[in-house]
Amino acid sequence: MSQSGYSLSAGRLSWENLRRRPFRTACLVIVVFILAFTLFGGSLLAASLQKGLQSMAKRFGADLMVVPAGYGEKAEGVLLRGEPSFFYFDGALAAQLAEMEGVLQASPQCFLTSLSTECCDAPVQLIAFDPATDFVIQPWIAEDRQNGRLGGRPEGGLGEGQLVVGSRIDIRSNGTVQLYNHEYPVAAQLSETATGFDTTIFMTRRTMDLLKEAAHREGFGFIADGEPEGSVSAVLVKAGGNVNPNSLAQAIKRNHQNVDVLVSQGILAAIAEALEGFVAYINSFSIILWIVAVVVLMAVVSGSLNERKKEFAILRILGAPRKKLVRLVLTESSLTGLAGSLAGLGAAALLIFPFNTYLSLKIGLPYIRPGAGGLLVLGLVSLALSFAAGPLAAISSAVRISRAETYWTLREGE
Amino acid sequence: MKSRIASGLTILILGLLISLGPQFLFKPCGPVLAHDGAAASWMKCHWSVRAEIGVGALAAALGIGLLAFRSRDTRLGLWAGVFLSGVLALLIPHVLIGGCAMATMPCQALTFPALTLLGILVALFSGGNLFFHFRRVRG
Incomplete structure (x- = not known):
């Protein structure tokens, strides 16, 4: 010392x-x-x-996204950044694509946007899918449920009037989201994807029809109202096992002049x-x-x-x-x-x-x-x-x- | 002398940033527009930022007090005020008023993180000084 x-x-x-x-x-x-x-x-x-x-690679799910000609960039904005957009073409294309050689699955989706003052303080993308043919949204819900991410949310498919929301959508304390002055129950909130899906609200085609009917009663109108019955915004395509998605995209473009085709491999590669x-x-x-x-x-x-x-x-x-x-x-x-x-x-x-x-x-x-x-x-x-x-x-x-x-x-x- | 001026200036600058930053540097979301393009309503973040003008101005005024006063007891009180204004600057966007719902909105992506950072800096800096002055006054 x-x-x-x-x-x-x-x-x-x-x-x-x-x-x-x-x-x-x-x-x-x-x-x-x-x-x-x-x-x-x-x-x-x-x-x-x-x-x-x-x-992002895990959640893209589809190999191709077919959209109306001239809307490729807007569709990429929806997909990557969640920039709300809507565009329509003939819904019969989904069935035609499903029949095409090299196509394993084809599922139509329909786009709408919400109002800015409700739900999330900004317009968000609303996407309706067809439960019978969907191969992107439902497996994702199932996977999140299996991983325990959906908490006590109900089992089974998406019910009528129910929504599935992206990770950045704000859900009200009563478990609902307000769209066009009506409250809709949220069945599940999906895990984060770092894509536009995080700010997207998903529903079945039937629920979107109900939502539009309710909105019409409130005096709201949609661009889609002028479109023929059964119009869709995009068709998601899964290529067969040995089929090159780029070749398939070219084949689709050759057969259908009025479409743009986004290749998810190309987007991911960039x-x-x-x-x-x-x-x-x-x-x-x-x-x-x-x-x-x-x-x-x-x-x-x-x-x-x-x-x-x-x-x-x-x-x-x-x-x-x-x-x-x-x-x-x-x-x-x-x-x-x-x-x-x-x-x-x-x-x-x-x-x-x-x-x-x-x-x-x-x-x-x-x-x-x-x-x-x-x-x-x-x-x-x-x-x-x-x-x-x-x-x-x-x-x-x-x-x-x-x-x-x-x-x-x-x-x-x- | 040097540390008195440096600490007073630091709080003055941080207070001004809390107060004026959201007005000029890291702006929150704009108003919701009606169909004719006029501002129809403001979202919650607008009111959070308005409240921060007052809190930031208070911190800046206390910073001027720290520059002006030498008495240990007075400075102890000023540091306590600065600490509380830092905590208040944090609570307004996150608890007391809040902001827009979606994480990608400008207020949630930039304005509130900047206010959070400034609030934490004010609270940490003033908390340290408060502790230091409290020990000196008591001891």
Whole structure:
């Protein structure tokens, strides 16, 4: 025990050294802070985008989406970004496509949009599907129910007047959604997909007819009112096992001049390509930053230890073994590393978590934040990598200073 | 002296950002338009942002107080006020008034996250200073 009443342990000495040199300490902490911020922020973005793409690929379900000619871009807006839209063509096309060679399944869908003042404070896409032929929405509901995501929602098919809503649709406390001044019960809320489906309300064709009838009674009119009976907005097509979706799309275009065909493989490939470039950029930037941070820390630690040579020589004279000097330097760098890493992780979380939706809208790529387990792994890996930079950069200087000859070090400069 | 000016200025700037940010930098959703294009009604986020003007102005005024007053007791009281205004800035969009229902609306995507971040910064910064001043005044 020293006279001041506390032990001169490596931890105590390191803490006092850091406290008495606030500028140097702040510089070291800031370098690690930037590293931790970039590592956690970058890896979180990359993981969210990859999860978004996986979810999108899983939920597309159909190989092709056939829409009226000239509406391909609008249909892509509905599909990817949930931009409400409506367009119609002859419903008989669904049956014709189902008969076509190479088509395994074909199911029509009909689009409407909600009013802006009800339900979700903005117009949302309403999609009616045909339960008899649907191969996209119902398997998705079944899968979510199997995974326990639908809680106590009723079993079985979608009843008359019932809705299935996307993950970002706000459900009233009584379990309903208001559309055209009428309340409709929500049978299920689907899991997040990072597509336009998250802001879409699904129903059967029968429910959409009932909704339109109720809306007519309230004095609302629809563009679809002028369309012939049985008009649809899109036909989803699943290609047969060995059929190339691109060839099938060309065949459909050849047989039907008045349609556009969206190929989901093509849409996904374009997104995957953009995502690949973005993730590669994040990864290379993180690696370069880590190397730069280690080099900067090495330079700062080496310079600062050179200035403190005599301090270490005195410690040696006071009886501190060489190992204790190494421990002292490593403890200092560990403390600055830990402080910088925790602050960097916290700042990245504070900035990225609240702006989740804004980031996904700005990036324009599917974005789903990883779950708690994934976040924990990303946080721990980023913490370990940024924390390790400090001791790693200090170790060579620490060994060098511990090996210095005490007598000559003290006499240096005389 | 330096820290008094720095902390007062920080709160003044954060208060002004809470108050004026949603008006100019991170705007909420616009009005719901009637068929003739006139503004028919405002959504909840509009009123949240209006309330934040007052809360932000209060924080900024307390920041000016922190610049002006040296007395430890007075500063303790000012920091307590700043802390509560930070908490209030957080509660208005999330609990007390709220905003539009859909997560992709401008208020939910940008305005409220920005106000959340500013509210957290004000609460953390003032909470730390409150603790520090409380210990000094008591001890």
